[in-house]
Amino acid sequence: MSAPAEWTPQLIQDEIDALKDKPGALLPILHAIQDRVGFIPDAAVPIIAESLNLTRAEVHGVISFYHHFRTSRPGSHVVRICRAEACQAMGARALEAHAKASLEVDYHQTTRDQEITLEAVYCLGNCACGPSICVDDRVHGRVTTETFDRLVDDLRTVPLEVK
Known part of the structure; x- marks a missing residue:
């Protein structure tokens, strides 16, 4: 996983400018920002809204509607547990409870060591092999x-340096 860039208002504006003329530009812009910095900073909302001639509420509404978008920096690793019906039928609820207990977090939270963010996803396309997760x-x-x-x-194991 590549390290996300540090966000700046100029970086946000650059992503907006690259995509704002596309039809339905809001979603591609949000994806581009999250791909670059790892999350959608709260301070990006007014910049996006003004650039697209939308209200801040409209932009926030889209961010909060889609579970994929996050508004805080994720941990070094992101673990997503599939919550679709096929995975639930194969034991995903028990796996979900175990993950939350062992990591001591709920969905959309990051462990105290800032290593792992736990997220829900509603299908990984791996239905025949449930329950599925994405690390x-x-x-x-x-x-x-x-x-x-x-x-x-394995995520928490620090690799030895090769000399």
């Missing part, structure tokens, strides 16, 4: 609580 950008299927713990431990 950073890698999908894992048939995830048990033991598998979850191993994946989290």
Whole structure:
């Protein structure tokens, strides 16, 4: 996972300027900003609204409607648990409870060490192999609580430097 850029008003404006002439530009702009900085900063909302001739409420409404967008910096790693029906039928609710308890966070929160952000997703397209999670950008299927713990431990393991 590449490190996100530090956000500035100019970076936000550059993303807006690159996409504002597209039909339905708001969603592509929000995706571009989140891709660059890892989240949609609160201070970006008025910049986006003014540039697109929208109200701040309209921009905020779109950000808050879609679970994909986050308004705070994520941890070093993002773990998404699928909450779609197929995964729920295969034990995702128990996995979800285990993840929240072991990480000591709820959805859209980051662990105290700032390493892992837990998020819900409503389909990873891996329905035949539920329950599924996505760790950073890698999908894992048939995830048990033991598998979850191993994946989290792997995230927290600091690689040794090669000399």
